[in-house]
Amino acid sequence: MPQEISKETVAHMATLSRLSVTEEEKALFARQFGDILAYMDVLAKVDTNGVDPLYSPVLHASAMREDKPERRRSREEVLQNAPERDEGLFIVPRIV
Protein backbone atom coordinates (compact mmCIF):
# COMPACT_ATOMS: atom_id res chain seq x y z
CA MET A 1 0.00 0.00 0.00
CA PRO A 2 1.33 3.47 -0.79
CA GLN A 3 2.06 5.61 2.23
CA GLU A 4 3.25 8.76 0.49
CA ILE A 5 0.17 10.79 -0.26
CA SER A 6 0.77 13.64 -2.68
CA LYS A 7 -0.99 16.98 -2.72
CA GLU A 8 -2.34 15.96 -6.14
CA THR A 9 -3.98 12.87 -4.61
CA VAL A 10 -5.59 15.05 -1.93
CA ALA A 11 -6.83 17.41 -4.66
CA HIS A 12 -8.27 14.46 -6.61
CA MET A 13 -10.15 13.15 -3.55
CA ALA A 14 -11.47 16.66 -3.00
CA THR A 15 -12.77 16.77 -6.57
CA LEU A 16 -14.47 13.40 -6.12
CA SER A 17 -16.00 14.63 -2.85
CA ARG A 18 -17.17 18.00 -4.19
CA LEU A 19 -14.94 19.84 -1.73
CA SER A 20 -12.37 22.55 -2.30
CA VAL A 21 -9.16 22.53 -0.27
CA THR A 22 -6.68 25.37 0.11
CA GLU A 23 -2.98 24.90 -0.67
CA GLU A 24 -2.33 24.83 3.06
CA GLU A 25 -4.94 22.15 3.63
CA LYS A 26 -3.52 20.09 0.75
CA ALA A 27 -0.10 20.06 2.39
CA LEU A 28 -1.52 19.37 5.85
CA PHE A 29 -3.85 16.58 4.69
CA ALA A 30 -1.13 14.99 2.52
CA ARG A 31 1.14 14.70 5.57
CA GLN A 32 -1.62 13.51 7.94
CA PHE A 33 -3.06 11.02 5.43
CA GLY A 34 0.44 9.57 4.98
CA ASP A 35 0.69 8.99 8.74
CA ILE A 36 -2.83 7.62 9.06
CA LEU A 37 -2.53 5.26 6.08
CA ALA A 38 0.87 4.05 7.30
CA TYR A 39 -0.86 3.13 10.56
CA MET A 40 -3.63 1.33 8.60
CA ASP A 41 -0.93 -0.99 7.23
CA VAL A 42 -1.43 -3.10 10.36
CA LEU A 43 -4.27 -4.70 8.39
CA ALA A 44 -1.92 -6.03 5.71
CA LYS A 45 -0.42 -8.32 8.35
CA VAL A 46 -3.77 -9.95 9.18
CA ASP A 47 -4.41 -13.22 7.35
CA THR A 48 -7.87 -12.87 5.81
CA ASN A 49 -7.61 -15.66 3.27
CA GLY A 50 -11.07 -17.06 2.64
CA VAL A 51 -12.76 -14.68 5.13
CA ASP A 52 -16.07 -13.23 3.96
CA PRO A 53 -16.24 -9.46 4.43
CA LEU A 54 -18.69 -8.35 7.15
CA TYR A 55 -20.29 -5.10 6.03
CA SER A 56 -23.06 -4.97 8.64
CA PRO A 57 -23.56 -6.61 12.04
CA VAL A 58 -27.32 -6.99 11.46
CA LEU A 59 -28.53 -10.41 12.64
CA HIS A 60 -32.07 -10.45 11.22
CA ALA A 61 -33.13 -10.81 7.61
CA SER A 62 -34.11 -7.56 5.91
CA ALA A 63 -37.84 -6.99 6.17
CA MET A 64 -39.82 -6.71 2.95
CA ARG A 65 -42.90 -4.55 2.51
CA GLU A 66 -45.45 -3.85 -0.19
CA ASP A 67 -44.12 -1.40 -2.78
CA LYS A 68 -46.99 1.01 -2.28
CA PRO A 69 -46.59 4.77 -2.52
CA GLU A 70 -47.41 6.61 0.68
CA ARG A 71 -47.62 10.34 1.35
CA ARG A 72 -45.98 11.02 4.71
CA ARG A 73 -45.11 14.70 4.21
CA SER A 74 -46.80 17.58 2.49
CA ARG A 75 -45.00 19.45 -0.29
CA GLU A 76 -44.93 22.49 1.98
CA GLU A 77 -43.13 20.54 4.71
CA VAL A 78 -40.62 19.08 2.27
CA LEU A 79 -39.77 22.53 0.95
CA GLN A 80 -39.68 24.18 4.35
CA ASN A 81 -35.89 24.11 4.70
CA ALA A 82 -35.06 24.87 1.05
CA PRO A 83 -32.44 27.62 0.68
CA GLU A 84 -34.28 28.80 -2.44
CA ARG A 85 -37.72 27.77 -3.72
CA ASP A 86 -40.43 28.87 -6.04
CA GLU A 87 -43.90 27.53 -6.87
CA GLY A 88 -43.39 24.32 -4.96
CA LEU A 89 -39.98 23.55 -6.47
CA PHE A 90 -36.35 23.60 -5.30
CA ILE A 91 -34.44 26.26 -7.24
CA VAL A 92 -30.81 25.73 -8.32
CA PRO A 93 -28.55 27.85 -10.57
CA ARG A 94 -28.98 27.53 -14.32
CA ILE A 95 -27.48 24.22 -15.49
CA VAL A 96 -27.58 24.52 -19.31
Add this chain to the structure above:
Amino acid sequence: MTDICSLSLSELARGLQAREISAEAATAACLDRIKATEERLGALLHVDAEGALAAARALDAAGPDPSKPLWGVPVTVKDALSTKGMPTTAASRILEGFMPIYDAFVVERLKEAGAVLLGKNNMDEFAMGSGTDNSAYKKTGNPWDPARIPGGSSGGSAASVAAGQCFASLGSDTGGSIRQPAAMCGCVGLKPTYGRVSRYGLIAYGSSLDQVGPLTRSVEDCARVLSVIAGHDSRDNTSDPRPAEDYAAALTGDGLKGATLGLPAEFYGEGLSSEVRDACMAAVDAARSAGATIVDVSLPHTDAAIATYYILAMAEASSNLARFDGVRYGRRAADVRNLADLYVRSRSEGFGQEVKRRILLGAYVLSSGYYDAYYRKAAQVRRLIRDEYNAALSRCDALLTPVSPVTAWALGSRNDDPLQCYLMDAYTLSLNLAGLPGLALPAGLGADSGLPVGIQLIGKAFDESGLLRIGHALEARLPRIGMPAL
Protein backbone atom coordinates in the same frame (compact mmCIF):
# COMPACT_ATOMS: atom_id res chain seq x y z
CA MET B 1 -36.65 19.96 50.56
CA THR B 2 -33.76 18.29 48.76
CA ASP B 3 -32.49 19.79 45.56
CA ILE B 4 -34.60 18.24 42.80
CA CYS B 5 -31.66 18.19 40.39
CA SER B 6 -29.63 15.87 42.60
CA LEU B 7 -32.28 13.12 42.48
CA SER B 8 -31.89 10.19 40.16
CA LEU B 9 -34.40 9.81 37.33
CA SER B 10 -35.93 6.83 39.11
CA GLU B 11 -36.38 8.81 42.35
CA LEU B 12 -37.84 11.78 40.47
CA ALA B 13 -40.24 9.58 38.48
CA ARG B 14 -41.59 8.10 41.73
CA GLY B 15 -42.02 11.60 43.22
CA LEU B 16 -43.80 12.83 40.10
CA GLN B 17 -46.20 9.86 39.96
CA ALA B 18 -46.98 10.34 43.68
CA ARG B 19 -47.62 14.07 43.03
CA GLU B 20 -44.96 14.98 45.58
CA ILE B 21 -43.22 16.96 42.84
CA SER B 22 -45.02 18.65 39.97
CA ALA B 23 -43.77 18.34 36.40
CA GLU B 24 -43.48 22.12 36.31
CA ALA B 25 -41.32 22.18 39.45
CA ALA B 26 -38.98 19.53 37.99
CA THR B 27 -38.66 21.40 34.70
CA ALA B 28 -38.18 24.75 36.43
CA ALA B 29 -35.47 23.25 38.65
CA CYS B 30 -33.56 22.00 35.59
CA LEU B 31 -33.95 25.35 33.81
CA ASP B 32 -32.58 27.11 36.92
CA ARG B 33 -29.68 24.66 37.01
CA ILE B 34 -29.00 25.30 33.33
CA LYS B 35 -29.04 29.05 33.98
CA ALA B 36 -26.59 28.67 36.85
CA THR B 37 -24.13 26.34 35.12
CA GLU B 38 -24.40 26.78 31.37
CA GLU B 39 -22.01 29.71 31.07
CA ARG B 40 -19.21 27.51 32.45
CA LEU B 41 -20.30 24.26 30.77
CA GLY B 42 -21.63 25.15 27.33
CA ALA B 43 -23.38 21.77 27.21
CA LEU B 44 -26.38 22.91 25.17
CA LEU B 45 -26.81 24.34 21.68
CA HIS B 46 -30.49 25.11 22.12
CA VAL B 47 -32.74 25.50 25.18
CA ASP B 48 -36.51 25.67 24.77
CA ALA B 49 -37.46 27.01 28.22
CA GLU B 50 -40.95 28.19 27.25
CA GLY B 51 -41.81 25.05 25.32
CA ALA B 52 -40.58 22.84 28.16
CA LEU B 53 -42.53 24.75 30.82
CA ALA B 54 -45.68 24.68 28.67
CA ALA B 55 -45.32 20.92 28.17
CA ALA B 56 -44.79 20.42 31.91
CA ARG B 57 -47.86 22.52 32.81
CA ALA B 58 -49.97 20.54 30.35
CA LEU B 59 -48.83 17.31 32.01
CA ASP B 60 -49.67 18.69 35.46
CA ALA B 61 -53.13 19.75 34.25
CA ALA B 62 -53.83 16.20 33.02
CA GLY B 63 -52.31 14.58 36.12
CA PRO B 64 -49.73 11.78 36.49
CA ASP B 65 -50.15 8.80 34.18
CA PRO B 66 -48.69 5.51 35.48
CA SER B 67 -48.60 4.14 31.92
CA LYS B 68 -46.02 6.82 31.04
CA PRO B 69 -42.70 5.78 32.61
CA LEU B 70 -41.03 9.19 32.06
CA TRP B 71 -44.07 11.30 32.96
CA GLY B 72 -42.79 14.83 33.73
CA VAL B 73 -39.10 13.88 33.58
CA PRO B 74 -36.94 16.65 32.02
CA VAL B 75 -34.50 15.31 29.41
CA THR B 76 -32.18 16.58 26.68
CA VAL B 77 -30.98 14.94 23.47
CA LYS B 78 -27.84 15.18 21.38
CA ASP B 79 -28.12 17.60 18.49
CA ALA B 80 -27.66 14.72 16.00
CA LEU B 81 -31.28 13.69 16.70
CA SER B 82 -34.09 15.31 14.73
CA THR B 83 -36.57 17.27 16.84
CA LYS B 84 -39.66 18.62 15.13
CA GLY B 85 -39.74 22.40 15.32
CA MET B 86 -36.51 22.57 17.35
CA PRO B 87 -33.25 23.48 15.59
CA THR B 88 -31.03 20.49 14.74
CA THR B 89 -27.50 21.06 13.46
CA ALA B 90 -25.27 18.09 14.41
CA ALA B 91 -23.01 20.97 15.58
CA SER B 92 -22.21 21.80 11.94
CA ARG B 93 -22.43 25.12 10.11
CA ILE B 94 -23.88 23.26 7.14
CA LEU B 95 -27.10 22.72 9.12
CA GLU B 96 -27.27 26.17 10.72
CA GLY B 97 -30.94 27.17 10.94
CA PHE B 98 -32.21 23.72 9.92
CA MET B 99 -35.65 22.97 11.38
CA PRO B 100 -36.67 19.30 11.20
CA ILE B 101 -40.19 18.46 10.08
CA TYR B 102 -40.30 15.27 12.13
CA ASP B 103 -39.06 13.79 15.40
CA ALA B 104 -36.51 10.99 15.48
CA PHE B 105 -38.04 7.66 16.57
CA VAL B 106 -36.37 7.92 19.97
CA VAL B 107 -37.68 11.47 20.45
CA GLU B 108 -41.21 10.31 19.59
CA ARG B 109 -40.80 7.58 22.19
CA LEU B 110 -39.54 10.00 24.87
CA LYS B 111 -42.50 12.29 24.30
CA GLU B 112 -45.00 9.41 24.28
CA ALA B 113 -43.50 8.31 27.60
CA GLY B 114 -44.25 11.75 29.06
CA ALA B 115 -40.72 13.20 29.07
CA VAL B 116 -40.22 16.97 28.82
CA LEU B 117 -37.61 17.95 26.22
CA LEU B 118 -35.49 20.84 27.49
CA GLY B 119 -33.11 21.26 24.58
CA LYS B 120 -30.29 19.95 22.41
CA ASN B 121 -26.80 18.99 23.50
CA ASN B 122 -23.52 20.10 21.98
CA MET B 123 -21.38 17.46 20.26
CA ASP B 124 -18.44 17.05 17.93
CA GLU B 125 -19.47 18.07 14.41
CA PHE B 126 -21.35 15.10 12.87
CA ALA B 127 -20.16 13.05 15.89
CA MET B 128 -16.57 13.13 14.64
CA GLY B 129 -14.34 13.63 17.66
CA SER B 130 -13.59 12.57 21.23
CA GLY B 131 -13.76 15.84 23.15
CA THR B 132 -16.78 17.90 22.00
CA ASP B 133 -14.10 20.49 21.14
CA ASN B 134 -14.82 19.88 17.46
CA SER B 135 -18.24 21.56 17.46
CA ALA B 136 -18.69 24.44 15.01
CA TYR B 137 -20.49 26.46 17.69
CA LYS B 138 -18.86 26.13 21.10
CA LYS B 139 -16.69 24.00 23.33
CA THR B 140 -18.18 22.14 26.28
CA GLY B 141 -16.49 21.94 29.67
CA ASN B 142 -16.31 18.90 31.93
CA PRO B 143 -18.52 19.47 35.02
CA TRP B 144 -15.68 18.15 37.22
CA ASP B 145 -13.28 20.74 35.77
CA PRO B 146 -14.58 23.06 33.07
CA ALA B 147 -11.04 23.57 31.73
CA ARG B 148 -11.11 19.94 30.62
CA ILE B 149 -12.98 18.18 27.83
CA PRO B 150 -16.18 16.27 28.72
CA GLY B 151 -15.26 13.54 26.25
CA GLY B 152 -17.10 13.08 23.00
CA SER B 153 -18.76 13.05 20.72
CA SER B 154 -21.83 13.04 23.03
CA GLY B 155 -19.98 15.30 25.48
CA GLY B 156 -22.81 17.82 25.83
CA SER B 157 -25.17 15.00 26.83
CA ALA B 158 -22.73 13.64 29.43
CA ALA B 159 -22.00 17.11 30.85
CA SER B 160 -25.73 17.94 31.16
CA VAL B 161 -26.49 14.67 32.96
CA ALA B 162 -23.48 14.88 35.30
CA ALA B 163 -24.20 18.54 36.17
CA GLY B 164 -27.87 17.93 36.94
CA GLN B 165 -29.17 20.02 34.03
CA CYS B 166 -31.46 17.10 33.12
CA PHE B 167 -32.26 13.58 34.35
CA ALA B 168 -31.25 11.73 31.21
CA SER B 169 -29.98 12.46 27.75
CA LEU B 170 -29.78 10.48 24.54
CA GLY B 171 -26.51 10.26 22.66
CA SER B 172 -25.27 8.34 19.65
CA ASP B 173 -22.32 5.96 19.61
CA THR B 174 -20.38 5.05 16.46
CA GLY B 175 -17.07 4.12 18.11
CA GLY B 176 -17.52 5.08 21.77
CA SER B 177 -19.34 8.41 21.60
CA ILE B 178 -21.77 7.56 24.42
CA ARG B 179 -19.47 5.48 26.64
CA GLN B 180 -16.32 7.63 26.56
CA PRO B 181 -17.99 10.94 27.59
CA ALA B 182 -20.06 9.05 30.18
CA ALA B 183 -16.79 7.76 31.65
CA MET B 184 -15.12 11.16 31.61
CA CYS B 185 -18.07 12.95 33.23
CA GLY B 186 -18.80 10.20 35.75
CA CYS B 187 -22.15 9.01 34.47
CA VAL B 188 -23.66 5.84 33.07
CA GLY B 189 -23.80 5.39 29.29
CA LEU B 190 -25.11 2.49 27.23
CA LYS B 191 -24.50 1.64 23.60
CA PRO B 192 -27.19 -0.93 22.89
CA THR B 193 -26.79 -3.86 20.49
CA TYR B 194 -26.79 -2.79 16.84
CA GLY B 195 -30.45 -2.99 15.78
CA ARG B 196 -31.90 -2.65 19.32
CA VAL B 197 -32.79 1.07 18.94
CA SER B 198 -34.08 2.65 15.72
CA ARG B 199 -31.88 5.32 14.14
CA TYR B 200 -34.80 6.88 12.25
CA GLY B 201 -34.13 10.62 12.54
CA LEU B 202 -30.52 10.25 13.68
CA ILE B 203 -28.18 12.21 11.41
CA ALA B 204 -26.01 9.39 10.06
CA TYR B 205 -22.24 9.11 10.43
CA GLY B 206 -21.25 5.44 9.97
CA SER B 207 -24.45 3.55 9.32
CA SER B 208 -23.14 0.04 10.00
CA LEU B 209 -21.86 1.27 13.39
CA ASP B 210 -24.24 4.00 14.66
CA GLN B 211 -26.53 3.27 17.61
CA VAL B 212 -28.58 5.56 19.89
CA GLY B 213 -28.50 5.08 23.66
CA PRO B 214 -29.07 6.70 27.07
CA LEU B 215 -26.77 8.66 29.37
CA THR B 216 -27.97 8.77 32.99
CA ARG B 217 -26.82 9.06 36.60
CA SER B 218 -27.50 5.41 37.51
CA VAL B 219 -27.84 1.98 35.93
CA GLU B 220 -31.48 1.78 37.00
CA ASP B 221 -32.15 5.12 35.25
CA CYS B 222 -30.40 3.76 32.16
CA ALA B 223 -32.61 0.66 32.16
CA ARG B 224 -35.76 2.80 32.42
CA VAL B 225 -34.79 4.97 29.46
CA LEU B 226 -33.72 1.97 27.36
CA SER B 227 -37.14 0.36 27.91
CA VAL B 228 -38.69 3.49 26.40
CA ILE B 229 -36.46 3.81 23.31
CA ALA B 230 -35.86 0.15 22.40
CA GLY B 231 -38.07 -1.84 20.07
CA HIS B 232 -38.84 -2.36 16.43
CA ASP B 233 -39.34 0.48 13.94
CA SER B 234 -40.05 -0.32 10.30
CA ARG B 235 -38.55 3.01 9.21
CA ASP B 236 -35.02 1.78 10.06
CA ASN B 237 -34.31 -1.40 8.11
CA THR B 238 -31.58 -2.39 10.60
CA SER B 239 -34.08 -2.26 13.49
CA ASP B 240 -34.43 -5.75 14.94
CA PRO B 241 -37.96 -7.19 15.06
CA ARG B 242 -37.77 -8.59 18.60
CA PRO B 243 -39.76 -6.54 21.14
CA ALA B 244 -38.20 -4.37 23.86
CA GLU B 245 -38.01 -5.79 27.37
CA ASP B 246 -38.73 -4.19 30.73
CA TYR B 247 -35.05 -3.68 31.50
CA ALA B 248 -35.64 -2.09 34.92
CA ALA B 249 -37.70 -5.10 36.00
CA ALA B 250 -34.71 -7.31 35.16
CA LEU B 251 -32.58 -5.62 37.83
CA THR B 252 -33.57 -8.07 40.54
CA GLY B 253 -31.32 -10.11 42.80
CA ASP B 254 -27.56 -9.89 42.72
CA GLY B 255 -26.31 -9.90 39.14
CA LEU B 256 -22.73 -10.68 40.22
CA LYS B 257 -23.42 -13.80 42.25
CA GLY B 258 -22.54 -16.73 40.02
CA ALA B 259 -21.70 -14.48 37.07
CA THR B 260 -18.55 -15.02 34.99
CA LEU B 261 -16.64 -11.96 33.84
CA GLY B 262 -13.92 -12.09 31.20
CA LEU B 263 -10.80 -9.90 31.19
CA PRO B 264 -9.36 -9.52 27.68
CA ALA B 265 -5.59 -9.26 28.15
CA GLU B 266 -5.26 -7.03 25.07
CA PHE B 267 -7.28 -4.27 26.81
CA TYR B 268 -4.86 -4.03 29.72
CA GLY B 269 -1.60 -3.52 27.84
CA GLU B 270 0.54 -0.60 26.82
CA GLY B 271 -1.00 2.88 26.82
CA LEU B 272 -3.38 2.32 29.74
CA SER B 273 -2.80 4.87 32.51
CA SER B 274 -2.14 3.47 35.97
CA GLU B 275 -5.11 5.23 37.58
CA VAL B 276 -7.53 3.73 35.05
CA ARG B 277 -5.92 0.30 35.40
CA ASP B 278 -6.16 0.52 39.20
CA ALA B 279 -9.86 1.49 39.06
CA CYS B 280 -10.56 -1.46 36.75
CA MET B 281 -8.70 -3.86 39.02
CA ALA B 282 -10.59 -2.55 42.06
CA ALA B 283 -13.83 -3.25 40.17
CA VAL B 284 -12.59 -6.76 39.35
CA ASP B 285 -11.83 -7.35 43.04
CA ALA B 286 -15.28 -6.06 44.01
CA ALA B 287 -16.92 -8.38 41.50
CA ARG B 288 -14.90 -11.34 42.74
CA SER B 289 -15.81 -10.65 46.39
CA ALA B 290 -19.45 -10.50 45.36
CA GLY B 291 -19.25 -14.02 44.02
CA ALA B 292 -18.33 -13.51 40.37
CA THR B 293 -15.84 -15.78 38.64
CA ILE B 294 -13.11 -13.97 36.72
CA VAL B 295 -11.61 -15.61 33.63
CA ASP B 296 -8.91 -14.48 31.22
CA VAL B 297 -9.99 -14.22 27.61
CA SER B 298 -8.20 -13.16 24.45
CA LEU B 299 -9.20 -10.89 21.59
CA PRO B 300 -6.10 -11.28 19.40
CA HIS B 301 -7.13 -8.84 16.65
CA THR B 302 -7.58 -5.91 19.05
CA ASP B 303 -4.48 -4.22 17.63
CA ALA B 304 -6.11 -4.16 14.18
CA ALA B 305 -9.44 -2.80 15.41
CA ILE B 306 -8.59 0.91 15.26
CA ALA B 307 -7.48 0.73 11.62
CA THR B 308 -10.48 -1.45 10.74
CA TYR B 309 -12.87 0.93 12.42
CA TYR B 310 -11.55 4.17 10.94
CA ILE B 311 -11.43 2.78 7.39
CA LEU B 312 -15.05 1.63 7.59
CA ALA B 313 -16.31 4.71 9.49
CA MET B 314 -14.65 7.15 7.11
CA ALA B 315 -15.87 5.27 4.04
CA GLU B 316 -19.42 5.33 5.38
CA ALA B 317 -19.10 9.00 6.37
CA SER B 318 -17.95 10.04 2.89
CA SER B 319 -21.03 8.33 1.48
CA ASN B 320 -23.49 9.58 4.14
CA LEU B 321 -22.34 13.19 4.03
CA ALA B 322 -22.79 13.37 0.24
CA ARG B 323 -26.41 14.32 0.98
CA PHE B 324 -25.36 17.79 2.15
CA ASP B 325 -25.39 19.57 -1.19
CA GLY B 326 -26.94 22.98 -0.49
CA VAL B 327 -30.01 22.22 -2.62
CA ARG B 328 -32.82 20.89 -0.42
CA TYR B 329 -31.86 22.04 3.07
CA GLY B 330 -28.94 23.42 4.99
CA ARG B 331 -26.39 26.02 4.08
CA ARG B 332 -26.09 27.30 0.52
CA ALA B 333 -23.10 29.41 -0.53
CA ALA B 334 -23.88 32.87 -1.92
CA ASP B 335 -23.19 34.09 -5.47
CA VAL B 336 -22.43 30.72 -7.01
CA ARG B 337 -21.62 30.46 -10.73
CA ASN B 338 -23.28 27.14 -11.53
CA LEU B 339 -24.59 23.94 -9.93
CA ALA B 340 -21.16 22.31 -9.48
CA ASP B 341 -19.90 25.50 -7.84
CA LEU B 342 -22.95 25.47 -5.56
CA TYR B 343 -22.13 21.95 -4.34
CA VAL B 344 -18.42 22.60 -3.82
CA ARG B 345 -18.73 25.96 -2.12
CA SER B 346 -21.72 25.07 0.07
CA ARG B 347 -19.93 21.95 1.32
CA SER B 348 -16.53 23.59 1.71
CA GLU B 349 -17.94 26.51 3.69
CA GLY B 350 -20.27 24.31 5.72
CA PHE B 351 -18.00 21.46 6.87
CA GLY B 352 -15.23 21.83 9.45
CA GLN B 353 -11.73 20.47 8.96
CA GLU B 354 -12.12 17.11 10.74
CA VAL B 355 -15.25 16.38 8.71
CA LYS B 356 -13.41 17.19 5.48
CA ARG B 357 -10.48 15.03 6.56
CA ARG B 358 -12.75 12.00 7.11
CA ILE B 359 -14.71 12.53 3.88
CA LEU B 360 -11.46 12.72 1.86
CA LEU B 361 -9.92 9.66 3.52
CA GLY B 362 -13.21 7.83 3.07
CA ALA B 363 -13.18 8.68 -0.63
CA TYR B 364 -9.57 7.44 -0.80
CA VAL B 365 -10.21 4.02 0.77
CA LEU B 366 -13.22 3.53 -1.49
CA SER B 367 -11.49 4.64 -4.70
CA SER B 368 -10.58 2.16 -7.43
CA GLY B 369 -7.17 0.66 -6.85
CA TYR B 370 -7.44 0.96 -3.04
CA TYR B 371 -10.89 -0.49 -2.37
CA ASP B 372 -9.66 -4.08 -1.96
CA ALA B 373 -6.59 -3.16 0.09
CA TYR B 374 -8.48 -0.95 2.52
CA TYR B 375 -12.27 -1.15 2.51
CA ARG B 376 -12.77 -4.82 1.67
CA LYS B 377 -9.80 -5.87 3.79
CA ALA B 378 -11.19 -3.95 6.78
CA ALA B 379 -14.57 -5.64 6.35
CA GLN B 380 -12.83 -9.05 6.41
CA VAL B 381 -10.95 -8.18 9.60
CA ARG B 382 -14.26 -6.97 11.03
CA ARG B 383 -15.64 -10.50 10.73
CA LEU B 384 -12.59 -11.91 12.53
CA ILE B 385 -13.07 -9.37 15.33
CA ARG B 386 -16.75 -10.21 15.70
CA ASP B 387 -16.07 -13.95 15.70
CA GLU B 388 -13.44 -13.68 18.42
CA TYR B 389 -15.76 -11.52 20.56
CA ASN B 390 -18.45 -14.17 20.24
CA ALA B 391 -15.95 -16.88 21.16
CA ALA B 392 -14.84 -14.91 24.26
CA LEU B 393 -18.46 -14.25 25.28
CA SER B 394 -19.32 -17.93 24.94
CA ARG B 395 -17.10 -18.45 28.00
CA CYS B 396 -18.52 -15.67 30.18
CA ASP B 397 -21.52 -13.41 30.78
CA ALA B 398 -19.73 -10.12 30.10
CA LEU B 399 -16.27 -8.67 29.58
CA LEU B 400 -14.90 -6.04 31.95
CA THR B 401 -12.56 -3.46 30.40
CA PRO B 402 -11.50 0.19 30.62
CA VAL B 403 -13.47 2.76 28.59
CA SER B 404 -10.75 5.33 27.90
CA PRO B 405 -7.05 4.80 28.63
CA VAL B 406 -6.92 8.18 30.41
CA THR B 407 -9.18 10.58 32.32
CA ALA B 408 -10.40 13.88 30.82
CA TRP B 409 -7.59 15.92 29.29
CA ALA B 410 -7.22 19.71 29.26
CA LEU B 411 -9.12 21.54 26.52
CA GLY B 412 -6.85 22.34 23.59
CA SER B 413 -4.07 19.97 24.67
CA ARG B 414 -4.58 17.23 22.04
CA ASN B 415 -5.80 18.84 18.85
CA ASP B 416 -2.74 18.74 16.61
CA ASP B 417 -2.44 15.13 15.59
CA PRO B 418 -5.59 13.38 14.38
CA LEU B 419 -3.97 9.93 14.47
CA GLN B 420 -3.14 10.29 18.20
CA CYS B 421 -6.79 11.20 18.84
CA TYR B 422 -8.03 8.13 16.94
CA LEU B 423 -5.81 5.87 19.06
CA MET B 424 -7.67 6.99 22.21
CA ASP B 425 -10.76 5.05 21.06
CA ALA B 426 -9.04 1.65 21.27
CA TYR B 427 -11.26 0.17 24.02
CA THR B 428 -14.63 1.32 22.74
CA LEU B 429 -14.73 1.02 18.96
CA SER B 430 -14.33 -2.73 18.48
CA LEU B 431 -17.80 -3.31 20.02
CA ASN B 432 -19.34 -1.21 17.29
CA LEU B 433 -17.57 -3.37 14.70
CA ALA B 434 -19.05 -6.46 16.38
CA GLY B 435 -22.46 -4.84 16.99
CA LEU B 436 -22.35 -5.72 20.71
CA PRO B 437 -23.78 -3.75 23.65
CA GLY B 438 -21.43 -1.83 25.96
CA LEU B 439 -22.22 -0.22 29.31
CA ALA B 440 -19.95 2.43 30.83
CA LEU B 441 -20.28 3.12 34.52
CA PRO B 442 -18.33 5.24 37.01
CA ALA B 443 -15.71 3.35 39.01
CA GLY B 444 -14.55 6.19 41.25
CA LEU B 445 -12.20 9.13 40.94
CA GLY B 446 -8.70 8.58 39.55
CA ALA B 447 -5.94 8.42 42.16
CA ASP B 448 -3.73 10.81 40.17
CA SER B 449 -6.16 13.20 38.49
CA GLY B 450 -9.09 13.20 40.92
CA LEU B 451 -11.33 12.94 37.83
CA PRO B 452 -13.99 10.31 37.05
CA VAL B 453 -12.82 6.94 35.73
CA GLY B 454 -15.22 4.70 33.86
CA ILE B 455 -15.27 0.96 33.36
CA GLN B 456 -16.96 -0.88 30.54
CA LEU B 457 -19.03 -4.05 30.58
CA ILE B 458 -19.42 -5.70 27.18
CA GLY B 459 -22.35 -8.07 26.76
CA LYS B 460 -23.81 -10.55 24.32
CA ALA B 461 -25.94 -9.33 21.43
CA PHE B 462 -29.46 -8.42 22.64
CA ASP B 463 -28.63 -9.35 26.23
CA GLU B 464 -29.07 -5.80 27.56
CA SER B 465 -31.01 -7.26 30.50
CA GLY B 466 -28.10 -9.41 31.58
CA LEU B 467 -25.61 -6.61 31.00
CA LEU B 468 -27.60 -4.06 33.03
CA ARG B 469 -28.19 -6.60 35.79
CA ILE B 470 -24.45 -7.15 36.19
CA GLY B 471 -23.84 -3.39 35.91
CA HIS B 472 -26.44 -2.68 38.57
CA ALA B 473 -24.84 -5.14 41.01
CA LEU B 474 -21.35 -3.79 40.30
CA GLU B 475 -22.46 -0.16 40.64
CA ALA B 476 -23.63 -0.89 44.20
CA ARG B 477 -20.10 -2.03 45.13
CA LEU B 478 -18.09 0.71 43.43
CA PRO B 479 -17.14 4.03 45.05
CA ARG B 480 -19.91 6.65 44.76
CA ILE B 481 -18.52 9.83 43.21
CA GLY B 482 -21.59 11.98 43.83
CA MET B 483 -22.20 15.09 41.78
CA PRO B 484 -19.49 17.60 40.85
CA ALA B 485 -19.31 20.85 42.82
CA LEU B 486 -20.01 23.41 40.14
